[in-house]
Amino acid sequence: MDVDTAHERVLEAAETLFYSHGIQTVGMDAIRAESGVSLKRLYQCFPAKNTLVAAYLHRRDARWRRDLSDFVAAHPTPAPRVLAVFDFLDRWFASPDFRGCAFINALGELGGTSEEVRLAARDHKQRLHAQVDTWLREDGITAANAASHLLLLIDGAIVSAATGLNPHAAQQARAVAATLLPL
Amino acid sequence: MDVDTAHERVLEAAETLFYSHGIQTVGMDAIRAESGVSLKRLYQCFPAKNTLVAAYLHRRDARWRRDLSDFVAAHPTPAPRVLAVFDFLDRWFASPDFRGCAFINALGELGGTSEEVRLAARDHKQRLHAQVDTWLREDGITAANAASHLLLLIDGAIVSAATGLNPHAAQQARAVAATLLPL
DNA sequence: ACAAGAAGAGAACGCACGTTCTCTCGGGTT
DNA sequence: AACCCGAGAGAACGTGCGTTCTCTTCTTGT
Numbered sequence: 001m002d003v004d005t006a007h008e009r010v011l012e013a014a015e016t017l018f019y020s021h022g023i024q025t026v027g028m029d030a031i032r033a034e035s036g037v038s039l040k041r042l043y044q045c046f047p048a049k050n051t052l053v054a055a056y057l058h059r060r061d062a063r064w065r066r067d068l069s070d071f072v073a074a075h076p077t078p079a080p081r082v083l084a085v086f087d088f089l090d091r092w093f094a095s096p097d098f099r100g101c102a103f104i105n106a107l108g109e110l111g112g113t114s115e116e117v118r119l120a121a122r123d124h125k126q127r128l129h130a131q132v133d134t135w136l137r138e139d140g141i142t143a144a145n146a147a148s149h150l151l152l153l154i155d156g157a158i159v160s161a162a163t164g165l166n167p168h169a170a171q172q173a174r175a176v177a178a179t180l181l182p183l
Numbered sequence: 184m185d186v187d188t189a190h191e192r193v194l195e196a197a198e199t200l201f202y203s204h205g206i207q208t209v210g211m212d213a214i215r216a217e218s219g220v221s222l223k224r225l226y227q228c229f230p231a232k233n234t235l236v237a238a239y240l241h242r243r244d245a246r247w248r249r250d251l252s253d254f255v256a257a258h259p260t261p262a263p264r265v266l267a268v269f270d271f272l273d274r275w276f277a278s279p280d281f282r283g284c285a286f287i288n289a290l291g292e293l294g295g296t297s298e299e300v301r302l303a304a305r306d307h308k309q310r311l312h313a314q315v316d317t318w319l320r321e322d323g324i325t326a327a328n329a330a331s332h333l334l335l336l337i338d339g340a341i342v343s344a345a346t347g348l349n350p351h352a353a354q355q356a357r358a359v360a361a362t363l364l365p366l
Numbered sequence: 367a368c369a370a371g372a373a374g375a376g377a378a379c380g381c382a383c384g385t386t387c388t389c390t391c392g393g394g395t396t
Numbered sequence: 397a398a399c400c401c402g403a404g405a406g407a408a409c410g411t412g413c414g415t416t417c418t419c420t421t422c423t424t425g426t
Contacts, residue, residue, distance in 0.1 A: 001403085001404095020295050021295045021296060022291070022292055022293065022294075022295050022296060024207045024208075024292070025207075025293075025295070025296050027382075027383055027384075028383075028384060028385080029382095029383075029384090037404095038403070038404045038405070038406095039385085039386090039404090039405085039406080040386090040387095040403070040404070040405090041403075041404080043384095043385070043386085047385095048384080048385085049383095049384065049385095099294065099295055100290065100291060100294070104287065104291055104342055104345075105290075105291030105292070105294075106291065107283065107288075107291065107345060107346065108205070108283060108287055108288030108289065108290065108291030108292050109205055109207070109288070109291050109292035110205065110208075111205075111282065111283070111288070111345070112203050112204045112205050112208070112282055113204060113205060113208050118347070121346055122346045122347055122348055125342075125343070125346045125348055126348055129348070145355055145358075148343075148349060148351075148352075148355050149355060149358075149359050151339065151343060151349075152335075152336055152339030152340055152343055152352065152355060152356050152359065153335055153336070153339055153359075154339070155338065155339040155342040155343060156334065156335030156336055156337070156338040156339030156340075156342070157335055157339075158342075159287055159308075159338040159339070159341075159342060160308075160331075160334060160335055160338060162287075162290060162294070163290065163304055163305045163308050164301070164305055165305055165308055165309055165312070166331060166334075168331075169331075169335065172328055172331050172332055172335060173335050175328075175332075176332050176335065176336075176359070176363065179362065179363070180359065180362070184373090184374095210412075210413055210414080211413075211414060211415080212412095212413075212414090220374095221373070221374045221375070221376095222374085222375085222376080222415085222416090223373070223374070223375090223416090223417095224373075224374080226414095226415070226416085230415095231414080231415085232413095232414065232415095
C-alpha cells in the first residue's frame with residue numbers, strides 16, 4: 001500500500017472514530033482495524049497518538065469550514081446570505097452521526113490537559129468567526145460585534161442540538177439571527 | 184473519619200478534579216490524594232468510578248443551578264429579570280478556574296460512550312431551560328420559544344468564553360437577549 | 367490489660383493501551 | 397535459485413489505572 005493512501009486512510013479512520021467515540025476512548029489498535037493500515041505503517045505516518053490527534057483536528061477544521069463555505073455558496077439566501085449558515089447547521093444536526101462540534105468536544109475532553117487541543121479549538125472558532133465576518137462585510141453589514149453575536153448563536157445551536165433536546169435549534173438560531181441583521 | 188464527611192470530601196475533590204482536568208484523565212488515586220479519604224472508604228462510598236461520576240454530575244447540576252438562582256434573586260435587574268442570568272455568566276467566566284460547562288465537557292468526552300452521561304447533560308440543560316421559562320413567565324413574557332432562544336445565547340456564551348476567544352461573551356449575549364425580550 | 371473489629375496505607379492484580387520488536391512472507395535483483 | 401529488502405501480523409513491553417487484598421495500627425468494650 002502506498003504511504004500516501006495509508007496516511008489518508010488513517011486520517012479518515014481517526015476522524016470517524018475520534019468524532020463518534022471521543023479521543024481517549026479510541027485506541028491506536030481501533031484505528032489500525034478501521035483503517036486497515038498496519039501498526040508499523042501507522043507509526044511511520046504518525047509517530048505518536050498526539051500527532052494523529054493534531055492532524056485529525058487540523059483536517060476536521062479544514063473540511064468542516066470548506067463544507068460550510070460550499071454550502072453557503074450553493075444556497076444563496078434572499079437577504080443576508082450569512083443566514084445560510086443556519087441552514088447548513090440544520091442539515092448537519094439531522095445527519096445520523098451528528099455528535100456536536102468536534103472542537104467543543106475535544107476542548108471538553110482535553111482542554112484542561114493539552115495546550116495543543118485548546119489552541120486547535122480556539123483557532124477553529126476564530127477562523128469561523130473570520131469567515132462569518134467576511135460574509136457580513138460582503139453583505140454590507142457593519143453592525144458592531146455582529147459576527148460575534150452570530151457565533152454565539154451558532155455555538156449555542158450546536159450545543160442545543162448535541163444534547164438532543166432541541167431538534168429545531170438551527171431554525172431557532174436562524175430566527176434570532178434574522179432579527180439581529182438589518183434587512 | 185465519619186462516613187458522611189468522607190462522602191462529602193470525595194465529592195468535593197471529584198468536582199474540583201473532574202471539572203478542571205476532565206473525567207478520564209483523573210484517576211481514583213488522584214481523588215484519594217485530593218480528598219484525603221482512603222481508597223477503601225472511597226470505594227465504600229462509591230463502589231465504582233461510574234457512580235462517582237454520576238454523583239459528581241448530579242451534585243454539580245444542583246449546585247450550579249442553585250448558585251444561578253441565588254444570584255438572580257440577589258441581583259434584580261430593571262426590566263426582565265432573566266437578564267441577570269448573563270451577569271451571572273459574566274462573573275463565572277471571569278473566575279480563574281473557569282473551564283466551560285461541566286456538562287458540555289462531559290458530553291464531549293463521554294457522550295459517545297456513556298448513556299448515563301448523555302442523559303445527565305440533557306437533564307441539566309432541560310432543567311435550566313425550565314428555570315429560564317419560569318422567570319420569563321413571572322415577567323409576563325410569553326413570546327414563543329423565548330426560553331429556547333435564551334438557552335442558545337447562554338450555551339453560545341459559555342462556549343465562546345471557554346475557548347478564551349471572547350472575554351465579553353456574556354455581555355454580548357446579554358445585549359442580544361435584551362433585543363429579543365419586550366421591555 | 368487484652369481481644370476484636372474497624373480503618374488507613376499502600377501493595378497487588380488484571381487489564382487496557384501506547385509503543386516497539388520479531389517473525390514470517392512475498393517480490394524483485396543478480 | 398539465492399538473497400535481500402520491505403511490509404504486515406501480531407506478540408511483547410512498560411506503564412497507568414480501576415479495583416481488591418493484606419498488613420498494621422488504633423480504638424473500644426469488658
